[in-house]
Amino acid sequence: MIAATGIAEEILALKAERRAILLAHHYQEPEIQDLADAVGDSLELARKARDFEGGVIAFCGVRFMAETAKILNPERIVVVPDAEASCSLVESCPVEPIRAYRRRHPDHVIVSYINTSAEVKAESDILCTSRNAINVVRSIPSDKTILFLPDSNLGHYVKRETGRENMRIWQGLCIVHATWTSRRLAQALGEHPGALVAAHPECSRDVLAMADYIGSTSSIIDWCIRHPGREFVVMTESGVAHSLERLAPDKRFWFIPNENCNCSECPYMKRNTLEKLRDCLLRLEPRIELAPELMARARLPIDRMLALG
Ligand code: 13P
Numbered sequence: 001m002i003a004a005t006g007i008a009e010e011i012l013a014l015k016a017e018r019r020a021i022l023l024a025h026h027y028q029e030p031e032i033q034d035l036a037d038a039v040g041d042s043l044e045l046a047r048k049a050r051d052f053e054g055g056v057i058a059f060c061g062v063r064f065m066a067e068t069a070k071i072l073n074p075e076r077i078v079v080v081p082d083a084e085a086s087c088s089l090v091e092s093c094p095v096e097p098i099r100a101y102r103r104r105h106p107d108h109v110i111v112s113y114i115n116t117s118a119e120v121k122a123e124s125d126i127l128c129t130s131r132n133a134i135n136v137v138r139s140i141p142s143d144k145t146i147l148f149l150p151d152s153n154l155g156h157y158v159k160r161e162t163g164r165e166n167m168r169i170w171q172g173l174c175i176v177h178a179t180w181t182s183r184r185l186a187q188a189l190g191e192h193p194g195a196l197v198a199a200h201p202e203c204s205r206d207v208l209a210m211a212d213y214i215g216s217t218s219s220i221i222d223w224c225i226r227h228p229g230r231e232f233v234v235m236t237e238s239g240v241a242h243s244l245e246r247l248a249p250d251k252r253f254w255f256i257p258n259e260n261c262n263c264s265e266c267p268y269m270k271r272n273t274l275e276k277l278r279d280c281l282l283r284l285e286p287r288i289e290l291a292p293e294l295m296a297r298a299r300l301p302i303d304r305m306l307a308l309g
């Protein structure tokens with residue numbers, strides 16, 4: 001077996017040879033984040049992919065993120081370490097019922113979270129991420145009925161924050177964030193009195209009600225670093241600990257173990273490994289392949305979101 005440092009060197013050499021950019025989500029293993037050209041939340045990574053002008057994008061995240069990068073770069077090669085790295089939200093939202101909804105309600109506005117398949121994106125009017133969902137919903141004329149999909153916790157959070165009445169919400173959930181309970185959070189606060197709570201909006205309403213701050217992964221990191229507090233209970237995937245501990249080594253960050261796995265990890269995100277990353281750069285496989293017509297239709301709602309700034 002090759003030592004991790006050997007693999008890291010191989011990855012860097014392949015990256016240069018392929019004129020590749022390595023994009024990594026905050027939920028990736030630390031050794032992958034350390035090799036990346038950019039680490040970010042789903043909105044930041046979509047922007048990086050849009051602005052890329054090299055040859056190959058190696059996307060270390062989950063498949064819907066890599067598909068978004070491909071839709072923004074139809075002529076470029078986009079590879080992923082593991083093609084099976086999905087997301088429970090994508091899986092909760094097949095395209096057929098969305099097409100049927102569109103036919104029944106042609107005047108409704110479909111706002112899709114970026115955690116959707118390319119097919120669902122193609123049926124959507126505008127996309128959003130956890131960072132900009134409130135602004136996206138505010139950008140839609142108030143007389144229009146919205147279907148927000150697929151994350152129900154994010155949808156209800158946006159509905160509460162915007163006061164939007166005419167908003168229907170799909171019933172998808174994140175298998176990581178939705179499983180943390182307010183009881184477990186209260187227990188953690190009992191163990192760490194005085195700690196502040198930063199939560200991702202995919203968490204349940206009860207958990208969000210206890211949060212001092214709600215935001216995307218990158219926004220949570222920025223907030224914890226800038227806040228004068230010393231201790232934080234962080235209600236998102238524990239991959240963000242890598243940036244938090246590097247940027248604020250004097251602060252303490254606590255994560256809540258999920259009762260199923262006793263960890264705070266996304267099983268889809270954690271399918272990616274350094275070995276698989278090296279192999280995908282070497283073989284240029286697994287590759288994201290989407291029909292040109294599908295990419296053209298899925299691009300419109302992505303561009304509308306990115307144009308909002
Ligand atoms: P971000 O928008 O914060 O990157 O979140 C994506 C995600 O999948 C959270 O579980």
Ligand code: SF4
Binds near residue numbers: 089266268269
């Ligand atoms: Fe999907 Fe949840 Fe994993 Fe994010 S943490 S990729 S929403 S399953």
